[in-house]
Amino acid sequence: MQQFTVPQFIDVENKIIGPITARQFLILLIAAIIVAISYKIFDFSLFLTVGIFVFLIAVLFAFVKVNGRPFHFFVLNIIQTLRRPSTRVWNNRLNILTEKDEEVFVEPVIKAVSKEPFKKSRLAELALIVDTQGKYKGE
Numbered sequence: 001m002q003q004f005t006v007p008q009f010i011d012v013e014n015k016i017i018g019p020i021t022a023r024q025f026l027i028l029l030i031a032a033i034i035v036a037i038s039y040k041i042f043d044f045s046l047f048l049t050v051g052i053f054v055f056l057i058a059v060l061f062a063f064v065k066v067n068g069r070p071f072h073f074f075v076l077n078i079i080q081t082l083r084r085p086s087t088r089v090w091n092n093r094l095n096i097l098t099e100k101d102e103e104v105f106v107e108p109v110i111k112a113v114s115k116e117p118f119k120k121s122r123l124a125e126l127a128l129i130v131d132t133q134g135k136y137k138g139e
Contacts, residue, residue, distance in 0.1 A: 023070070024062040031058030 013021040038050040066074040
């Protein structure tokens with residue numbers, strides 16, 4: 001039977017220039033181009049303001065990680081959540097019928113049967129039966 005090596009670190013990006021990855025390099029390159037264009041277009045005070053702002057945004061997108069994922073995934077998740085929130089709230093209380101609701105057909109509510117929770121001593125006994133693979137029969 002053939003053996004295959006399984007890739008271990010597939011989520012690690014390749015480094016191209018020292019500790020900088022290709023994605024980080026491209027982000028910083030685009031920021032440098034924007035800063036150079038703003039140097040040609042604006043006067044010095046506006047160039048300085050735009051340059052600092054662009055530099056901070058570029059560093060944020062290039063190097064900051066939220067929950068171990070790059071920052072641009074975080075921004076995309078925020079945009080997706082704002083456009084289409086997926087929070088569903090379940091109201092587990094029975095609705096009180098009003099006069100308007102009585103006109104509409106309402107299916108009968110089936111009450112769920114809940115089992116009595118196991119006592120701690122019974123759980124320990126069941127765990128012992130499972131651990132001994134049935135050799136211990138219990139009481």
